[in-house]
Amino acid sequence: MFPFFFDWTFILILPAFAFAMWAQSKVKGTYARYSQVPARLHLTGRDVARRILDSNGLNDIEVEPIAGQLTDHYHPKQRKIRLSEGIYGSNSLAALAVAAHETGHALQHQAGYSPMTIRATLVPVANIGSSAAFPLFFVGLIFPAFSWLMDIGIIFFVGAVLFHLVTLPVEFDASARAIKILGNGSLLAPDEVAGAKKVLDAAAWTYVAAAAMALLQLVRLLILRGRN
Numbered sequence: 001m002f003p004f005f006f007d008w009t010f011i012l013i014l015p016a017f018a019f020a021m022w023a024q025s026k027v028k029g030t031y032a033r034y035s036q037v038p039a040r041l042h043l044t045g046r047d048v049a050r051r052i053l054d055s056n057g058l059n060d061i062e063v064e065p066i067a068g069q070l071t072d073h074y075h076p077k078q079r080k081i082r083l084s085e086g087i088y089g090s091n092s093l094a095a096l097a098v099a100a101h102e103t104g105h106a107l108q109h110q111a112g113y114s115p116m117t118i119r120a121t122l123v124p125v126a127n128i129g130s131s132a133a134f135p136l137f138f139v140g141l142i143f144p145a146f147s148w149l150m151d152i153g154i155i156f157f158v159g160a161v162l163f164h165l166v167t168l169p170v171e172f173d174a175s176a177r178a179i180k181i182l183g184n185g186s187l188l189a190p191d192e193v194a195g196a197k198k199v200l201d202a203a204a205w206t207y208v209a210a211a212a213m214a215l216l217q218l219v220r221l222l223i224l225r226g227r228n
Contacts, residue, residue, distance in 0.1 A: 009224060010220075012216050013220060015216070016212045019213075020209040020213055023208070026202045026205055027205065027206055029202075030198055034093040034199050035086065037192075037195060038091050039091050039096055039189070040189050040192065041188065043096065043187060045083050045090055045098065046065075046083060046099070048096045048100055048182075049083065049100070049103045050063050052100060052181055052187075053081075053106060057110075061081060062080045064080060064081075064088075065089070066082040066084055066085075066088075067085060068085070070098075071084045072087055072099070073105075074106050076105075076109050076120065081102050081105075083098070094199045096188060097178065097182070097196035097199040098199065098203075100196070101203075102174075103181075104174030104175065104177035104178045107177055116170050118166050119166045119167055125156075125159035125162075125163065126163035128159065129157050129158070129160030132153070133154070133160065134153065135153075136150075136153035136156065137150050137157070137221055137224075140152075140153065150225050154218070154221050154225060160214060161211075164214040164215075165215075167207055167210075168208065171207045175201075175203075178196075178200060
């Protein structure tokens with residue numbers, strides 16, 4: 001057997017790694033481009049999130065700034081939308097697109113969107129799977145007496161894979177909701193919607209890349225398990 005760090009099965013994840021690098025480059029480039037394009041209605045990311053929430057009866061959800069870049073998220077338990085510093089007070093097309101997307105998650109929560117509910121259920125499983133699956137698997141791989149740990153590691157990692165897969169419809173739907181709202185004419189000028197959509201489409205590729213990486217990692221673990 002090849003030593004782990006030189007195992008031939010690494011070849012399987014190289015396409016997904018290259019895809020992930022491309023997706024990161026695309027989202028950074030698109031975000032940087034449209035961060036320099038101000039929206040003509042002069043609304044900020046915070047304004048857009050607040051208007052969408054209020055118009056949908058979600059007045060109790062707070063919109064607050066958070067440190068970092070692209071750390072934006074909706075916290076369903078705390079009923080808060082947190083927008084990164086470059087989004088909260090900015091009136092760029094990129095900022096408004098991201099703010100509308102995160103508000104889309106609040107609308108999903110309000111509507112009881114089932115993939116979002118499933119993803120929330122999978123969060124603890126995914127956290128365990130991401131942290132424990134590989135150590136367990138490779139302890140079992142290296143020490144034959146503990147080969148059963150490989151199966152436990154695979155089971156844990158399946159949970160992480162399922163999380164990545166169910167994330168896809170959640171993120172795509174949030175972006176679709178965002179573009180529909182931004183296109184109603186009250187938040188963006190009609191000719192600005194295409195730029196906002198490019199930002200969200202670029203971000204979507206990062207989730208596709210993460211799911212592809214997780215799937216190929218699972219295939220790799222199954223191949224290694226089959227050899228032993």
